Amino acid sequence: MPTFPSVEWFEAVRSAANDDRDFRSLGTCFAxxxxxxxxxxxxxDFEAFECSGVSEADDTALHDVDFALNMTPDEWRRLLNNIRDNGGADSENTFNTLEIERGIIESPNPYGQNNFPRYHLTIQRFFDVSSGVETTFA
Structure with a gap:
């Protein structure tokens, strides 16, 4: 059973998402x-219809991303438990809602920031698929 947060956990979700028809049906994502x-x-890393890779990095890597989801471990635990309990995030716990209410999205540039609204459904579905991944928390 993978532990969140870890590369192993993200790899398990990546594999499940790439096999998920609903994830792929959302269209291409390049972010x-x-x-x-x-x-x-x-x-x-999202390329075309899949998540092509996951890795752990340091803070400096965030200078090159399109955008970042920034939450405390407790906030992530609440979100992932909500996703598990509901088979996907309920309307109060989507990344879009959390961004509006708490400003969880960070971006080093305006172009990258604009990619969040463009790709948020793909990112949300990626995490919603984690409802099928048995998870322990660090």
Whole structure:
């Protein structure tokens, strides 16, 4: 059972998402997305109809991403538990809602910031697929 946050956990979700018809049906996505979980940073590479790679990085890597999802470990735990319990995020826990209410999106440039509204459904579905991945928390 993979532990969140870890490359192993993101790889399990990547595999599940790439096999998910609904994920692929959302269309192409060309973005590098940072995921900040407290002091840890992960990079998700999206190319065409799939997540092509995941890696762990340091804060400096966030200078090159399109945008980053920035939440505390407790906020991530609440979100992922909500996704697990509902088979996907409910309307109060989507990344779009969390951005509007709490400003969780960071971007080093305006172009990258504009990619969040463009690709948010793909990113949301990627994380919603985690409802099928057994998860423990660090």
């Amino acid at each position: 590098q997305v940072g995921v900040r979980v407290g002091g840890r940073v992960f990079l998700l």
